Amino acid sequence: VKHTGRYFMSASVCNVMYFLLVLKDKLETFGPLQPVIVKLGEDVILPCHLKPAEDAAGMTFEWARPDLNPRFVHVWHERQDLHVNQHPSYKGRTSVSINGLKQGDISLALSKVKISDNGIYRCYFPDVEKASTVHLIIGTASFPAIGLAGIDRSSSGVVLQCESKGWYPEPEVVWLDGEGNLLSAGPTETVRGPDDLYTVSSRVTFMFMLNFTEVLIPLNLYFFPGQVQQIGPLQPVVVMVDDDIVLPCQLEPPVNAVSMTMEWGRPDLEPRFVYVWHDGQELLADQNQAYKGRASLSIDRLKLGDLSLNLYKVTISDNGRYRCFIPKLNKEYFVELLVGAVSSPGISLAGIHKANSAVMLDCRSKGWYPEPEVVWLDSEGNLLSAGPTETVRGPDDLYTVSSRVTVEKRHSNNFTCRVQQKDINQTRETHIYVPGRNCFSNQKFQLQ
Known part of the structure; x- marks a missing residue:
C-alpha cells in the first residue's frame, strides 16, 4: 500500500453510491x-x-x-x-x-x-x-551609554542623553525612574547604517537626578547597565511528543557559567529539580525521576553564558512551567513548555438517507494533545453545519475526537474534515469526494 492513493468504495442501496477518498501522505x-x-x-x-x-x-x-x-x-x-x-x-x-x-x-x-x-x-x-x-x-545588540547633554535653565532640570549603537532589528528606548515608572522623553532618533545596523538615541529632562534608568530592547527583554541578567522566550516553547527540545536561558552580557551553581526546576513537582549543575558537574541526587537521563546542559555553551536545557523525547507530562535559576546572582527566568501530539483524521461512510439521497460522513482522529477541534468544509472552504464533536481522553492523556456531518449531493461534492489545535498551531485534514448518483455493481473497497 503506497502512502498516496485514491480509494474507491461503493454501497448498494437501490443505486450504488461511489466514493473517492484522498488521503494525505503519512x-x-x-x-x-x-x-x-x-x-x-x-x-x-x-x-x-x-x-x-x-x-x-x-x-x-x-x-x-x-x-x-x-x-x-x-x-x-x-x-x-x-x-x-x-x-x-x-x-x-x-x-x-x-x-x-x-x-x-x-x-x-x-x-x-x-x-x-x-x-x-x-x-x-x-x-x-x-x-x-x-x-x-x-539579532544584535549593544549596551547603551548615558551622558549629560546639558542644563535646562528654564526648569532647572538636567538633560540626559542615552545612545546605543549596533542594533538589529530596530529597537525602542524608554526611560524609567527608580520605581520603574515610565518617564516622558523626547522622540527617539534612529539612524540605520550601511551595515543595516541601527543606532538609537533619546533625551530626557529631569528636575533632579534619578538613581536608575534602563533601556528597552526588542522582544521586551531588559538589559540593566552593569548587571548580569537572564533572558529567555516570551512565548511558550512548543514541541511535539517524542521530539527533543531546547529550553532557552541566556546570561547577558555573556558570562562564563561553568563554575556557577544553577538549577532547572518545575515548582509544581516534588522534588522540583529537573536538572542541577554544581561544582562543574551534574548533581543527580535529588533529580525528579521523570527527567533522569533526559536532561543535559552543554559545557561549550555554558562558557558563553548559555544555560539552555536540552530535554529529550518529551512526553505529555513534561507540559509545565520551568524555572532557570542561579542562586549566586539571585536571578531566575521562567519558560513555559507546551507539548503537543497530532494525527491525521480518517473519513468513513456512516449512512445514506434514501429520501433525499443525502450522505452521512464520519470523521475520526486519535492521539491529539491538547484537545483539538473538528470542522467540516465544502469545496469552497465554507464551514458546514455538523453535529457536536465527541471527545474521549484516554489513559495516556491523548484525545480522540469524532464528528459526523450530513451532506447532499451537489455539482461539486468535495468535502474536508479538518482537525486543528490552535495553541500548538497544528492542523491535519483529510478530503473525500462524493460524486453524483451512479450505478456500480458490487464494487469492492480498493486502492488505485
Whole structure:
C-alpha cells in the first residue's frame, strides 16, 4: 500500500453510491512553531524532521528562501550536496548531517549568520510534496551609554542623553525612574547604517537626578547597565511528543557559567529539580525521576553564558512551567513548555438517507494533545453545519475526537474534515469526494 492513493468504495442501496477518498501522505515534515533567533555572526541550526523518522539520505530535498533568486540555500540530491544553483550568499556556509539524515533529521546548519539571512526558509521534499517552514531572525545588540547633554535653565532640570549603537532589528528606548515608572522623553532618533545596523538615541529632562534608568530592547527583554541578567522566550516553547527540545536561558552580557551553581526546576513537582549543575558537574541526587537521563546542559555553551536545557523525547507530562535559576546572582527566568501530539483524521461512510439521497460522513482522529477541534468544509472552504464533536481522553492523556456531518449531493461534492489545535498551531485534514448518483455493481473497497 503506497502512502498516496485514491480509494474507491461503493454501497448498494437501490443505486450504488461511489466514493473517492484522498488521503494525505503519512510522511510529514516538522519544523519549529516559533521563530529561530540567533545573534549576528553566530552559527545556527534550522530544524526540520521527518515523522515518522525515516532514512532521508537517499531522498532529494531542498532548503530554500522563496524571496531569493535563485531560491536554493542548500540542495541534497543522490546522496550529496548539489551546489549548481545555490544562491551565492550561502556558498560554503550550509551543511546537513549524514548521521542525522539517517534518523530523519534534515536540519540545516548555517554558519556565521548575516543580517541578510533574515527570512522564511522552506524545507521541501519534491518526491512526496511535503514542506515545512522556519522563520529565522538575526539579532544584535549593544549596551547603551548615558551622558549629560546639558542644563535646562528654564526648569532647572538636567538633560540626559542615552545612545546605543549596533542594533538589529530596530529597537525602542524608554526611560524609567527608580520605581520603574515610565518617564516622558523626547522622540527617539534612529539612524540605520550601511551595515543595516541601527543606532538609537533619546533625551530626557529631569528636575533632579534619578538613581536608575534602563533601556528597552526588542522582544521586551531588559538589559540593566552593569548587571548580569537572564533572558529567555516570551512565548511558550512548543514541541511535539517524542521530539527533543531546547529550553532557552541566556546570561547577558555573556558570562562564563561553568563554575556557577544553577538549577532547572518545575515548582509544581516534588522534588522540583529537573536538572542541577554544581561544582562543574551534574548533581543527580535529588533529580525528579521523570527527567533522569533526559536532561543535559552543554559545557561549550555554558562558557558563553548559555544555560539552555536540552530535554529529550518529551512526553505529555513534561507540559509545565520551568524555572532557570542561579542562586549566586539571585536571578531566575521562567519558560513555559507546551507539548503537543497530532494525527491525521480518517473519513468513513456512516449512512445514506434514501429520501433525499443525502450522505452521512464520519470523521475520526486519535492521539491529539491538547484537545483539538473538528470542522467540516465544502469545496469552497465554507464551514458546514455538523453535529457536536465527541471527545474521549484516554489513559495516556491523548484525545480522540469524532464528528459526523450530513451532506447532499451537489455539482461539486468535495468535502474536508479538518482537525486543528490552535495553541500548538497544528492542523491535519483529510478530503473525500462524493460524486453524483451512479450505478456500480458490487464494487469492492480498493486502492488505485
